[in-house]
Amino acid sequence: MWLTVENNLVNSTDNKKVSFHTLGCRLNFSETGTISQGFVDRGYEIVEFGEQADVTFINTCTVTDAADSTCRNLIRKAYKASPDGKIVVAGCYAQMDAPKIAKMTGVDLVLGTSEKYKVFDYLNEEETDAIHIDKSVDFYGAATSSVDGHTRSFLKIQDGCNYVCSFCIIPFARGRSKAVTIESAITEAKKLLSQGFKEIVLTGVNIGEYESTSGEKLSDLVKELLALDGLERLRLASVEPNTITDELLEVMKSSPKFLDHFHIPLQSGDDTILTNMRRKYSVDDYKRIINKIITAFPNAGIGADIICGFPGETDENFQNTFNLVKELPITHFHVFPYSKRKNTMAGKMDDHIQHPVKKQRVKTLIMLGDAKLNMFTEDQVGSNSEVLFERENKEGYWEGYTTNFVRVFVKSSQNLKNQIINVQLTEFKDNKLYGELIN
Ligand code: SF4
Numbered sequence: 001m002w003l004t005v006e007n008n009l010v011n012s013t014d015n016k017k018v019s020f021h022t023l024g025c026r027l028n029f030s031e032t033g034t035i036s037q038g039f040v041d042r043g044y045e046i047v048e049f050g051e052q053a054d055v056t057f058i059n060t061c062t063v064t065d066a067a068d069s070t071c072r073n074l075i076r077k078a079y080k081a082s083p084d085g086k087i088v089v090a091g092c093y094a095q096m097d098a099p100k101i102a103k104m105t106g107v108d109l110v111l112g113t114s115e116k117y118k119v120f121d122y123l124n125e126e127e128t129d130a131i132h133i134d135k136s137v138d139f140y141g142a143a144t145s146s147v148d149g150h151t152r153s154f155l156k157i158q159d160g161c162n163y164v165c166s167f168c169i170i171p172f173a174r175g176r177s178k179a180v181t182i183e184s185a186i187t188e189a190k191k192l193l194s195q196g197f198k199e200i201v202l203t204g205v206n207i208g209e210y211e212s213t214s215g216e217k218l219s220d221l222v223k224e225l226l227a228l229d230g231l232e233r234l235r236l237a238s239v240e241p242n243t244i245t246d247e248l249l250e251v252m253k254s255s256p257k258f259l260d261h262f263h264i265p266l267q268s269g270d271d272t273i274l275t276n277m278r279r280k281y282s283v284d285d286y287k288r289i290i291n292k293i294i295t296a297f298p299n300a301g302i303g304a305d306i307i308c309g310f311p312g313e314t315d316e317n318f319q320n321t322f323n324l325v326k327e328l329p330i331t332h333f334h335v336f337p338y339s340k341r342k343n344t345m346a347g348k349m350d351d352h353i354q355h356p357v358k359k360q361r362v363k364t365l366i367m368l369g370d371a372k373l374n375m376f377t378e379d380q381v382g383s384n385s386e387v388l389f390e391r392e393n394k395e396g397y398w399e400g401y402t403t404n405f406v407r408v409f410v411k412s413s414q415n416l417k418n419q420i421i422n423v424q425l426t427e428f429k430d431n432k433l434y435g436e437l438i439n
Pocket of ligand 1: 161164169205206
């Protein structure tokens with residue numbers, strides 16, 4: 001899932017100010033969380049992006065040409081807000097286009113995907129090269145952080161990717177797949193638990209590749225994490241369908257701590273398009289894995305990324321995707337129009353689809369996705385679920401997520417933040433699920 005959100009994190013008391021802006025995937029957000037904690041530990045106060053700051057840290061994405069352009073606009077905005085402050089540009093776009101970024105007015109430091117954690121080493125140097133890009137993109141160990149208002153934490157277990165999906169630039173930006181050891185992941189997980197987190201989401205670029213790159217099995221890592229005292233909920237971020245093994249499913253269903261929520265990218269429901277995308281599965285493979293998940297977790301929430309308008313996608317190809325996602329128990333759609341990315345195989349393909357056609361296909365799938373999520377949400381009424389509460393909204397409802405990732409609203413005068421409470425799901429109204437606490 002690709003996002004763009006301005007970080008708005010906690011305060012400390014020192015005079016120095018730092019602001020952050022993160023683009024791209026959950027992994028980037030996780031990494032920004034870790035880096036922001038480093039600034040807080042050094043006495044910085046975190047202010048909103050766009051406010052005057054001594055340091056502005058932009059964690060970039062290069063998934064599309066549009067993402068690159070957004071990054072450059074953010075740099076301009078940061079300079080306008082803080083012409084005397086330092087601007088640090090890090091991450092995937094920085095890795096791919098460092099000289100261009102370094103020439104932009106106001107940019108002091110350009111850090112690649114593996115150097116972003118070394119920001120503190122470079123920041124205090126008097127005279128320094130602006131660009132720090134390590135082409136080998138070494139892995140640096142597990143990184144942990146909190147996002148989502150400090151109730152869910154993310155544990156990075158893997159980075160990079162050995163696949164060559166034809167639309168994707170990420171393997172060039174983040175390099176080949178690498179992973180942390182089980183020992184290192186457990187150490188980081190314990191740190192998160194000691195900070196009070198109850199839920200951990202395992203993240204990476206292609207976490208299903210954990211097994212082939214760490215030499216240790218993902219199922220073994222999951223098993224060890226599930227055994228940790230203090231950990232109450234564990235889930236995986238996006239996992240490529242071809243990497244979900246029976247062994248992994250067995251481990252996941254062996255513990256109630258493993259949540260019945262999955263994110264399995266589909267991208268297309270048409271075999272010709274999947275082949276052209278160089279994905280590693282067919283439509284039948286995808287169906288098989290979804291069916292296995294539903295057999296193991298009958299009430300699972302299942303998210304899927306879908307790209308509309310890949311080069312050469314005919315109406316029939318699109319209809320196949322529509323039919324597949326309608327038929328399968330996919331509950332959370334993440335729909336994107338194909339966006340041309342230079343230096344990718346797909347970018348050089350013929351038959352690029354007209355923008356209005358892509359737009360219409362995206363709209364069609366979003367409508368289907370909304371309808372399916374509403375049906376799934378309504379189906380929860382009458383059942384109970386453990387809910388991890390995140391925040392109280394302006395209307396006085398506490399909001400949190402069920403195990404299968406449905407947002408629930410509960411009225412309570414108690415402070416429910418970061419509490420996991422059994423909730424009776426009582427009503428679906430105006431596309432929202434309401435519940436009551438069970439004592
Ligand atoms: S699996 Fe494919 S889409 Fe995902 S990062 Fe690797 S190359 Fe990109």
